Every structure is written in structure tokens, then in C-alpha cells.
Amino acid sequence: MNKLTRNPYIADRCYEYEMSSIRGDHYRILIGTPVEEAPVNGYPVIYALDGDALFQTLAETVRLQTRKPKGLGPILVIGIGYPSKEPFDMDRRCLDFTIPAEGSVLPARPEGRPWPPHGGADQFLDFIERELKPVIAGEWSIDPDRQLIVGHSLGGLLVLHALFAKPHLFTHYAAGSPSTWWAEDKIFEEQAQFTQTWQNSASIRLQLTTGARELPHMLDGSDRMGQAMRALSDRGITTDIIRFENEDHVSVLPGMLARLPRFIWS
Numbered sequence: 001m002n003k004l005t006r007n008p009y010i011a012d013r014c015y016e017y018e019m020s021s022i023r024g025d026h027y028r029i030l031i032g033t034p035v036e037e038a039p040v041n042g043y044p045v046i047y048a049l050d051g052d053a054l055f056q057t058l059a060e061t062v063r064l065q066t067r068k069p070k071g072l073g074p075i076l077v078i079g080i081g082y083p084s085k086e087p088f089d090m091d092r093r094c095l096d097f098t099i100p101a102e103g104s105v106l107p108a109r110p111e112g113r114p115w116p117p118h119g120g121a122d123q124f125l126d127f128i129e130r131e132l133k134p135v136i137a138g139e140w141s142i143d144p145d146r147q148l149i150v151g152h153s154l155g156g157l158l159v160l161h162a163l164f165a166k167p168h169l170f171t172h173y174a175a176g177s178p179s180t181w182w183a184e185d186k187i188f189e190e191q192a193q194f195t196q197t198w199q200n201s202a203s204i205r206l207q208l209t210t211g212a213r214e215l216p217h218m219l220d221g222s223d224r225m226g227q228a229m230r231a232l233s234d235r236g237i238t239t240d241i242i243r244f245e246n247e248d249h250v251s252v253l254p255g256m257l258a259r260l261p262r263f264i265w266s
Contacts, residue, residue, distance in 0.1 A: 014059055019135070021127045028052070028081040029132070032059035033140075034066065034074030043076040044146030044264045045136065047128065047170075049097065049155035051079025053087035058150075058257045065261040072265050076140055080132070091116040096124040097151065097158035099190070101183035121161050129169055148172035148264045152253060154179050160187050160225065164194040167204060172264050174207045176256040177214060177249055180221030191228055200236040207240045207263055209256040211247030218249065 017029040030051045034043060046062070048054040059077045066072050082089040100119035109115060128149075136142065147170045151159040156178030163173045164187075180187050206229055210222045226241040233239065240263075244255045 011056065011059060012063075014055075019132070021131055023123065023127070025127070026083050027132075028083060028085070030055040030059075030077075030079035030081055032062060032077035032079075034076060036066075036068075036074040038141040039073055039143065041145065042141040042143035043074055044143050044148070045076045045078060046148045046150060046260055046264060047132075048077065048079045049149070049151035049158060050088055050093060051081030052085050052089070054150070054152070054253070054257065055079030055081065057254055058260065061257050062261050072261050075261060075264060076136075076142070078132075078136060080128075093154055094118045095120040097121060097154040098182055099157070099161055099186055101186070104183035104186060106183070107181070121158055122165065124158070125162055125166055125169065129166065145171055146264050148174060148260065150174035150176065150257070150260060151178075152176040152256070153249065154182070157182050157187060161190065163204070163206065164190040167194075167198070167202070171203070172205045172207070174209070174256070174260060174263065175222075175225075176209045177211065177218055177252060178208070178222060178225065179218075180225055181217055185221070188224070188228070191225065195228070195232065198232065198235055198237070203236050203238075205238045205240070205263070205266070207242065207259065209242045209244065209252065209259070211249060211252030211255075212243050212245045213248040214252070215249070219243075 013033045015031050019027045019029050048058050062075045062077050066074055082092045094116040095118055098118040099121050106115055149159055149170045156175035159173050159175040160178055162169055208222050208226045210219055229239040244252050
């Protein structure tokens with residue numbers, strides 16, 4: 001009788017690195033490398049927040065959609081995770097992905113638990129811009145015109161904040177089920193300020209995704225943001241709004257990630 005032989009599974013061409021920021025924060029950087037040589041302009045890059053939740057599905061999605069002879073061009077995938085290896089490390093993501101909430105009322109958490117430290121979004125974006133991206137560019141040839149960041153829930157909030165605070169940092173922004181409710185809808189204040197100051201200095205693409213079975217306030221917030229951003233279509237910003245039928249806040253993730261390879265090559 002045949003027997004199963006158990007071996008550790010390591011995804012092909014995927015690697016894990018440890019990285020500490022100048023501020024002393026520790027990260028697990030997960031990298032999926034293409035089979036093909038870099039195009040003339042360099043590799044497009046997808047940076048995925050909550051790397052322990054998103055990276056494996058995204059890396060496999062990219063691997064399948066870039067297979068030749070008919071696949072898309074190669075893509076480098078970067079997952080930003082944490083030492084805990086938790087799919088969603090609430091303490092770390094709450095600090096890294098949220099904007100300051102001074103004077104705002106945050107909703108009650110289950111069992112009355114306090115919110116973890118929060119409001120470190122700008123410091124996290126500084127880490128990506130000044131530390132992580134230069135390391136990646138030092139190892140691979142990178143296409144500066146195809147740089148994508150993707151995040152879900154609080155990660156989606158961070159994606160929107162990155163667009164409004166540092167629109168030069170990426171060319172493609174994918175906000176999945178963004179927590180627009182954070183700090184009493186403060187992200188809409190940022191969007192309004194962005195609308196006033198944006199001068200169409202670059203072409204930017206935004207993709208907003210939700211599952212149709214998510215909570216009403218999640219759907220309403222995403223719809224409101226989508227309509228506000230579509231008003232900038234004549235100023236170099238293209239906004240795609242996608243709603244996945246029969247999907248909830250978690251089950252929507254594979255569909256969201258499946259759209260990214262073609263999104264970055266569009």
C-alpha cells in the first residue's frame with residue numbers, strides 16, 4: 001500500500017526576508033520573483049499589505065496569469081508581513097494602517113477591549129518609501145510607471161491615505177473594502193483636500209472593491225469614495241469600482257487579488 005510522504009511546501013520562486021526599520025519596527029518581507037527576465041522598463045511591482053493574509057494567493061495568481069505563451073508580462077510581488085505570522089496582526093496593522101484619530105470617537109470593540117496603538121500611517125509610508133522600496137530597487141530592475149499597492153479593510157484605508165498623502169509613491173492603488181469609517185470618516189477630509197490641490201501631474205489608477213454582502217456602512221463608504229474620485233477623471237485619475245456578488249468582507253479577497261495582474265498592466 002502506498003504511503004504519503006510529508007515534505008515542507010515552499011512556493012516556487014518565493015522567498016522570505018527579515019527587515020527592521022530605522023525606527024526599530026520588525027517586518028517579514030515576502031517576495032515572489034518572476035521566471036522571465038525584466039522587461040526593458042523593468043518589473044512592475046505589487047506591494048501587498050497584510051502579507052501573511054494576501055501574499056500566497058497573490059503570488060500564485062500572478063504566477064498563473066503571467067504564464068506564457070498567452071500570459072501577461074512578469075510582475076514582482078512584495079508582501080509586507082509581521083513576525084507574528086498572523087494573517088491579520090491586529091496590533092501592528094492598527095498602528096501601521098491608520099491615520100491619527102485625535103478628537104474622533106472610534107467604535108466600540110468586541111467585549112469592550114481598547115483599541116491598540118494607532119495613527120502611525122505616515123511613519124509606515126515613510127518606511128516603504130525610504131527603506132523598503134530602495135532595497136527592492138537595489139536588487140531588481142523596477143518599472144517606475146507600474147507600482148501598485150494593495151490593502152484590505154484597514155489596509156484599504158492605508159491605500160487611500162497613501163494616494164492622498166503621497167500620490168507620487170505608486171501609480172496604481174487597490175483599496176479593498178476600505179475602512180472609510182475610521183476616525184469618523186476622516187479619510188473624506190483628506191480626499192477633499194486632495195481634490196483641491198491635485199494638478200494632474202501624473203496618471204494614477206484607483207481600484208475600489210467590495211463584497212455585496214459586507215456591512216451597509218462599508219458599502220456606503222466605498223461607494224461614496226468611488227463617486228468622489230470619479231469626479232477627477234478629467235484630471236488624470238481613473239477609478240474602477242468593483243462589487244463582487246455573494247461575497248462578504250473576507251471571501252471577497254480572492255476576487256480582489258485576481259484583478260491585480262491585469263490592473264497593473266493596464
